[in-house]
Amino acid sequence: MADETIGIIGAGIVGLAVGREITLRRPGTRVVVLEKEQQVAVHQTGHNSGVVHAGIYYKPGSLKARLCTRGMALIREYCQERKLPYEECGKLVVAVTEAEVPRLDALYANAVENGVPGVRRVAAGEIREIEPHAVGRAALHSPRTAITDYTAIARSFAGDIERAGGEVRLGFPVTGVTRLRSGGVVVASGARTLEVDRLVLCAGLQSDQVARLADDGDEPRIVPFRGEYMTVSPAKADLVRGLIYPVPDPRYPFLGVHFTRRVNGEVEVGPNAVLAFSREGYRLSSVQPRELARMAAFPGLWHLARQHWRTGIKEMRGSLSVRAYMKDARVYVPDIHASDVVRGGAGVRAQALARDGSLVDDFAIHRVGSVTAVRNAPSPAATSSMAIAGHIVDTVFDDARAS
Known part of the structure; x- marks a missing residue:
């Protein structure tokens, strides 16, 4: 129906991609993106490392695997069309011990099944041909893994929406969502309201609260x-040509510290992963007692802590000490020392957690009547954003499935 109004909560890259997709596929539909901040891409998108993932890690057949592969191609094409930064600098996933080699081989098989373009296994001697200052027993090379500027892409998406007649309404923190018997939805921000025919929730760090x-x-x-990231000094930045990653440890829920070249020429080391004391807690001193109390009351957090408390202590030690932080990183690039880095920026990952303490790994997108909720969109959500948007728009406009 061309005269519909679609509301989207959240002006991160996924929400803006959804809005753009609707304007392209449903001309005449009114799109209104609602964002609590005064500009787009403030949180997860604005603190993203800029990596365009090729699909190495994700379980074959999962939404992540399917949408990452498609999303990478779409982001590449979009950046080329709009002359936005996009550099295929390549990625090495490096096994530094013999114990890691079987995991590397399993990862290679996974990457091949996911159709990662150009991926190949390289021996120890070939590592230095690709990254002259990296060391390891073996590695995977993904030459099409790229870097970009996701904030610039998000701003471009916002411009696309507005040029198509849509609206990106800033400074609109959502305080209420009311589903009407007619099938519509009223979104409130204090005394301000907006009635829409359908609503898509892409609220990132606030996704569970808005979905509730x-x-x-x-x-x-x-x-x-x-x-948290470290930034390599300009004198040593040339020691890393692209991206250097560890082999993921299946006992650990995150990828681990790695080296990342940015499109501005800087090289970052990180991130570590420490529990934040508020949803937008970009600093150790950022504490929201009410949010902290709510986290502490959730059984899933305590189950997770029991499983990974040793890793948590190690990560916190690295957070407090640059030397401890760089101890693990130097295993991959020994010539970059603690004295060669300074503390950089930080981001906050919105990790969805089940009551039993298990991490929700795949993208999670729910539909309740005329409301579609993105409940989990961690990495590679930025890479996959345009493909996620296509998937969501298929769902939003599938009247046969509406409840």
Whole structure:
């Protein structure tokens, strides 16, 4: 129906991609993106490392695997069309011990099954041909893994929406969502309201709270993890050509510290992963007692802590000490020392957590009547944003499935 109004909560890259997709596929539909901040891409998108992932890690057949591969191609094409930064600098996933080699081989098989373009296994001697200052027993090379500027892409998406007649309404923190008997939805921000025919929730760090307003249930719950970066000094930045990653440890829920070249020429080391004391807690001193109490009351957090408390202590030690932080990183690039880095920025990952303490790994997108809720969209959500948008728009406009 061309005269519909679609509301989207959240002006991160996923929400803006959804809005743009609707304007392209449903001309005449009114799109209104609602954002609590005074500009777009403030939180997860604005603190993203800029990596365009190729699909190495994700379980074959999962939404992540399917949408990452498609999303990478779409982001590449979009950046080329709009002359936005996009550099295929490549990625090495490096095994530094013999114990890691079987995991590397399993990862290679996974990457091949996911159709990662150009991925190949390289021996120890070939590592230095690709990254002259990296060391390891073996590695995977993904030459099409790229870097970009997701904030610039998000701003471009916002411009696309507005040029198509849509609106990106800033300074609109959502305080209420009311589903009407008619099938419509009223979104409130204090005394201000907006009635829409359908609503898409892409609220990132606030996704569970906003979904709860729309009666989409209390779980999975978002638990924020702060990822802190170090920035390599300009004198040593040329020691890293692209991206250098560890082999993921299946006992550990995150990828681990790695080296990332940015489109501005800087090289970052990180991120670590420490529990944040507020959903937008970009600093150790950022504490919201009410949010902290709510996290502490959730059984899933305590189950997670029991499983990974040793890793948590190690990550916190790295957060407090640059030398401890760089001890693990130097295993991959020994010539970059603690004295060669300074503390950089930080981001907060919105990690969806189940009541039993298990991390929700795949993208989680729920539908409740005329409300579609993105409940979990961690990495590679930025890479996959345009493909996620296509998937969501298919769902939003599938009248046969509406409840």
